[in-house]
Amino acid sequence: MIKVVLADDDPLVRQGIRAILASADDIDVVADTADGNQAVQEVLRHNASIALLDIRMPVLDGIGAVRRLAELAPRTRSIILTTFGDDDNIRRALSSGANGFLLKTTAPGELVDAVRTVHEGGAHLSPAVTSRVVALLGRDNAESKLLAAQRVGALAPREQEVLGLVARGLSNAEVGRRAHLSEATVKAYVSRIMTKLDCANRVQIALLAKEAGL
Numbered sequence: 001m002i003k004v005v006l007a008d009d010d011p012l013v014r015q016g017i018r019a020i021l022a023s024a025d026d027i028d029v030v031a032d033t034a035d036g037n038q039a040v041q042e043v044l045r046h047n048a049s050i051a052l053l054d055i056r057m058p059v060l061d062g063i064g065a066v067r068r069l070a071e072l073a074p075r076t077r078s079i080i081l082t083t084f085g086d087d088d089n090i091r092r093a094l095s096s097g098a099n100g101f102l103l104k105t106t107a108p109g110e111l112v113d114a115v116r117t118v119h120e121g122g123a124h125l126s127p128a129v130t131s132r133v134v135a136l137l138g139r140d141n142a143e144s145k146l147l148a149a150q151r152v153g154a155l156a157p158r159e160q161e162v163l164g165l166v167a168r169g170l171s172n173a174e175v176g177r178r179a180h181l182s183e184a185t186v187k188a189y190v191s192r193i194m195t196k197l198d199c200a201n202r203v204q205i206a207l208l209a210k211e212a213g214l
Contacts (some may be wrong), residue, residue, distance in 0.1 A: 002119045003046055004040040005041035006032040007065065008081075013104070017052070017081070020108045027115055034058070036065030043069060043076050049119050055082040055089055063089075066096045070200060077118045077201075081106070090129060094207065097200040100124040121187065122171035123203045148212040149196055159196070161212065162189040166202055167209035 005019060006029055008014045014032045021027045022115035036053060037060040043051050048053065051069055051187035053062035058067070066078040076091075080093045093101050099118045102111065103126045114124035165175040172186045178185070190202065199205045 002027045002050060002115060003030045003048040004028065004050045004052055005030060005039055005042045005046065005048040005116060007034070007036055007057060007062065008032075009034045009057045010054075012151065013054075017111070020111055020113065021161045023144050024112045024115075025106070027112065036060030036062055036068075037070070039065050040068050043130060048073075048076055050115055051076055051078045053078060053081060053155055055084055055093070057094055063092050063096050063098075066093065068097050079114060079118055079124070081111075082148055093139045094148060094203050097204070099203055102126045103129065118169060119172065121172045121190070123175075123200070123201070123206060125169075125203075145211055147214070148208050152209060152212040152214055155193065155196060159193050162186065163205060163209050164214050166190060166193075167206040167214060169206070188202045 004027060005138065006014055006017055008017070018029045018032060021029050030046040032047055033039050033042055035057045039051055039053060042048065043081065049064065055062040062080055062082070069076050077099045079102060080098050081104060082089065083104050090101060101112050101125060102114055106126055108187055117124045128184065129150045152160065162175060162177060165178055170178065172183050173188050176183045176186045193205055194201070197205055197208055199208060
């Protein structure tokens with residue numbers, strides 16, 4: 001069972017999201033709250049797998065909650081679900097370690113799929129967010145792209161192969177099937193790649209790979 005903690009300061013939004021996730025028999029919303037600080041406490045209390053967080057909340061916003069969870073509950077994976085998909089929020093969320101970024105215009109089925117994908121070790125960005133990320137990378141300067149290429153180039157060939165598949169948004173199981181590796185081996189590769197590239201999660205290594213032109 002995928003245990004989810006939901007945080008949004010709008011009670012109607014929380015009720016709607018809870019109803020959507022309740023339609024999936026493998027997802028359980030174990031707690032919902034109106035601020036990021038309480039969300040962190042609920043994650044720790046329930047040992048939740050997923051934190052589904054709005055950005056703009058009182059006490060502690062969603063991005064602050066992502067950072068705190070990275071310190072206190074590193075096995076919990078975070079998804080930002082927000083109305084505000086501007087460039088600054090996307091940059092802040094992904095750099096903080098979020099494993100997903102969804103807009104509140106996301107279809108119910110995509111929300112359920114995103115929770116499952118992130119729980120399985122993948123990353124999920126709304127299509128509109130993906131296009132913004134590509135645009136942001138396109139505006140990065142040549143020096144930044146060269147540095148990214150040098151960092152990725154220092155990886156072993158097999159690590160680069162796995163990184164390329166991760167950058168396409170594939171889960172560990174899908175990477176394993178493509179690369180003829182066990183899922184456990186893929187997890188080991190991904191962990192080693194994140195360490196070598198000094199990245200906090202799959203989203204960050206995927207963005208680095210794209211910036212490097214892999």
